[in-house]
Amino acid sequence: METKLKIAIQKSGRLSESSLKLLKECGIEFDNGLNKLKAEAFNFPLEVFFLRDDDIPQYVEDGVADIGIVGENVMLEKNKSIKLIDKLGFGKCRLSIAIPKDQKYQSLKDFNGKRFATSYPNILGDYLKKNKIKAEIQEISGSVEIAPGIGLADAICDLVSSGSTLFTNGLKEVEVVLKSESVLIANKKLKKEQQEILNKLLFRINAVRKSKNTKYILLNAPNNKLETICKILPGMKSPTIIPLAEKGWSSVHSVVEENQFWEIIEKLKSNGAQGILVVPIEKMIL
Numbered sequence: 001m002e003t004k005l006k007i008a009i010q011k012s013g014r015l016s017e018s019s020l021k022l023l024k025e026c027g028i029e030f031d032n033g034l035n036k037l038k039a040e041a042f043n044f045p046l047e048v049f050f051l052r053d054d055d056i057p058q059y060v061e062d063g064v065a066d067i068g069i070v071g072e073n074v075m076l077e078k079n080k081s082i083k084l085i086d087k088l089g090f091g092k093c094r095l096s097i098a099i100p101k102d103q104k105y106q107s108l109k110d111f112n113g114k115r116f117a118t119s120y121p122n123i124l125g126d127y128l129k130k131n132k133i134k135a136e137i138q139e140i141s142g143s144v145e146i147a148p149g150i151g152l153a154d155a156i157c158d159l160v161s162s163g164s165t166l167f168t169n170g171l172k173e174v175e176v177v178l179k180s181e182s183v184l185i186a187n188k189k190l191k192k193e194q195q196e197i198l199n200k201l202l203f204r205i206n207a208v209r210k211s212k213n214t215k216y217i218l219l220n221a222p223n224n225k226l227e228t229i230c231k232i233l234p235g236m237k238s239p240t241i242i243p244l245a246e247k248g249w250s251s252v253h254s255v256v257e258e259n260q261f262w263e264i265i266e267k268l269k270s271n272g273a274q275g276i277l278v279v280p281i282e283k284m285i286l
């Protein structure tokens with residue numbers, strides 16, 4: 001029988017769509033019908049399990065799944081014996097401490113002798129210990145943000161992205177305990193064949209991720225400005241230069257990184273570049 005790599009992803013929640021999208025962008029096709037527990041890819045030796053995110057680290061530790069996608073927050077809280085392979089760049093959020101918004105706050109010391117409600121007792125416990133704060137932790141599994149309002153706790157430690165949930169519950173964020181994003185985790189004892197499939201998958205994931213941060217740029221430049229313009233463009237190797245039908249002009253092609261993008265465009269323009277065209281890159285193999 002052909003060896004397959006088993007990947008666990010969140011069945012339904014904030015990481016589901018991006019996890020599916022990532023596999024799709026890696027060219028992996030499968031039928032993920034509603035309420036399916038697992039699916040087999042048609043064109044890659046991969047089996048996909050759809051699970052609750054909280055269960056994924058355990059399944060990966062046990063080898064029920066070989067790899068999995070979860071938030072770093074879940075990976076750290078569950079503290080299982082697994083390998084962190086890579087950060088994936090989606091599902092960004094922070095695990096923060098929040099208190100009622102009209103309460104004064106000076107420092108972490110304010111929490112000595114206080115009571116926290118959280119779904120992250122391990123991460124919060126370690127954080128308080130590291131900061132030498134003695135407080136009580138009440139573990140609850142959902143709707144943590146209502147705990148102060150109903151007198152269950154003085155403060156909460158919960159996931160935040162925009163902060164709007166905190167705001168509607170009359171809370172304010174006072175400390176960031178952890179910054180988190182989705183990660184790829186793996187079983188510690190993958191067989192050689194599984195490791196090989198994982199390497200192929202990682203190659204594709206990197207190509208997809210690299211392309212997201214990069215744009216393809218085309219522009220026209222007068223020949224006497226070519227040297228300056230080529231210096232502005234970082235590119236993979238050196239830019240491609242093609243003469244235009246109009247004498248004295250060339251077309252220059254290169255790639256630029258998203259975060260340097262605007263700065264580079266401005267420099268190009270002020271150095272005589274015209275007809276600048278920027279297009280997305282679908283995959284990038286280095």
Ligand code: ATP
Nearest residue numbers: 010013014015052053054071091092093159160161
């Ligand atoms: P499940 O039913 O699988 O247990 P869940 O309700 O525990 O789902 P979600 O709310 O879907 O989990 O969140 C999944 C992950 O998405 C979180 O663990 C976290 O890593 C990430 N995330 C990103 N932004 C946020 C946010 N604003 N609130 C909560 N989680 C977020």
Ligand code: ZN
Nearest residue numbers: 052053054055
């Ligand atoms: Zn969960």
